[in-house]
Amino acid sequence: EPEVTQTPSHQVTQMGQEVILRCVPISNHLYFYWYRQILGQKVEFLVSFYNNEISEKSEIFDDQFSVERPDGSNFTLKIRSTKLEDSAMYFCASSDRSQGSPLHFGNGTRLTVT
Amino acid sequence: RKEVEQDPGPFNVPEGATVAFNCTYSNSASQSFFWYRQDCRKEPKLLMSVYSSGNEDGRFTAQLNRASQYISLLIRDSKLSDSATYLCVVAGSARQLTFGSGTQLTVLP
Numbered sequence: 001e002p003e004v005t006q007t008p009s010h011q012v013t014q015m016g017q018e019v020i021l022r023c024v025p026i027s028n029h030l031y032f033y034w035y036r037q038i039l040g041q042k043v044e045f046l047v048s049f050y051n052n053e054i055s056e057k058s059e060i061f062d063d064q065f066s067v068e069r070p071d072g073s074n075f076t077l078k079i080r081s082t083k084l085e086d087s088a089m090y091f092c093a094s095s096d097r098s099q100g101s102p103l104h105f106g107n108g109t110r111l112t113v114t
Numbered sequence: 115r116k117e118v119e120q121d122p123g124p125f126n127v128p129e130g131a132t133v134a135f136n137c138t139y140s141n142s143a144s145q146s147f148f149w150y151r152q153d154c155r156k157e158p159k160l161l162m163s164v165y166s167s168g169n170e171d172g173r174f175t176a177q178l179n180r181a182s183q184y185i186s187l188l189i190r191d192s193k194l195s196d197s198a199t200y201l202c203v204v205a206g207s208a209r210q211l212t213f214g215s216g217t218q219l220t221v222l223p
Contacts, residue, residue, distance in 0.1 A: 035211075043158060043201070043213040056210055091157055100146040103211055105157040 002026045004106035006092050012112045013082055021077045021109045023092030032075045033093040033103060034067065036060070043091070049075065082113045117141060120202050120214035128222050131192050135217045137185040137202030146205040147178055149187050151198040152216065158201055161187075192221045 005024045013019050025032050034046040047057040049067055066078045075094075079086055089110050093103040120137045127133050139147075147164035162169065164176040164185055175188040185202055202214040 033211075042215040043152075043211075045210050045212070048210060089155070100163070100205070102146075102148050102160045102163060105159070107157050110155075 004092055004094055004104050006090075006106035006109050008109060009107065010110045010112070012114065015084055015113055016081050018078065018080050019082055019111065021079075021090050021092075021111070023075045023077070023106055024073050025075055025092065025094030026096075026104060027073070029094035029096050029104075031055075031095045032067075032069070033095075034077045035091045035093060035105075036088040037091065037108075038085075038088045046077075046090075079111075082111075084113050087111055087113045116214075117212045118202055118204050118214040120200075121217050122215065124218040124220060126220045126222060127192055129192060129194060131221075132188065132190045133192055133219065134189075135187045135200055135202070135219075137187075137214055139183050139185070139202075139204045139212075141204070141206060141212075142180075142183060144183075144204045144206055147176075147185050148203040148205070148211075149174075149176055149185075150201040150203050150213075152201055153198050158203075158213075161200070189219075192219075194221050194223060197221045 007022045032049040037043045045058050047061045048055045064080045068076050089108045091108045092106040095101050095103045118139050149161040150158040151161045152158045164178045168177045173190045177186045197220050199216040199218050201216045204212050
């Protein structure tokens with residue numbers, strides 16, 4: 001079964017540093033997403049991406065965040081100048097074109113900001 | 115009112131028991147509904163979609179009541195491997211998923 005893959009599985013960075021989280025969505029999927037989950041809290045939507053542009057973003061997704069699809073397979077989340085409160089699990093997800101189709105999640109990147 | 119609200123649990127049940135989880139959602143324009151399960155520190159995994167007519171997948175039965183904005187999940191003959199957090203998930207027209215906080219289930223031997 002095709003999978004969404006994410007790298008790295010764990011990233012430790014110092015406050016103020018930039019990090020890039022990488023994702024390879026399922027190959028025939030067209031919609032891409034980033035979600036995050038702070039330890040002990042619920043999964044929160046960050047951003048959705050379709051046709052090479054952001055289609056929707058949450059209040060969490062402020063100017064320190066950006067997404068990019070640099071080639072035909074990768075989908076990245078960049079966090080500029082990380083803060084302690086950015087520590088969380090970051091999940092990438094993708095879905096196909098069907099309205100109502102579920103999202104398939106990657107195994108996540110645990111980001112620890114020290 | 116929270117967008118998606120669930121019984122927080124935890125539910126501790128013996129193997130073989132039947133357990134039911136409930137969920138309510140606030141946005142009447144929501145279009146798609148799902149149950150995901152999440153194991154500790156792992157990604158959410160789709161358990162089943164929820165259809166208006168209700169649907170069943172083996173030991174799992176999901177129901178949707180649009181009028182009451184209510185979703186349920188029933189697990190019959192629970193197994194040890196069913197221990198996880200069950201996430202009620204609702205999607206609007208933009209495909210953005212809104213997650214409930216989850217209900218923790220522990221199935222005891």
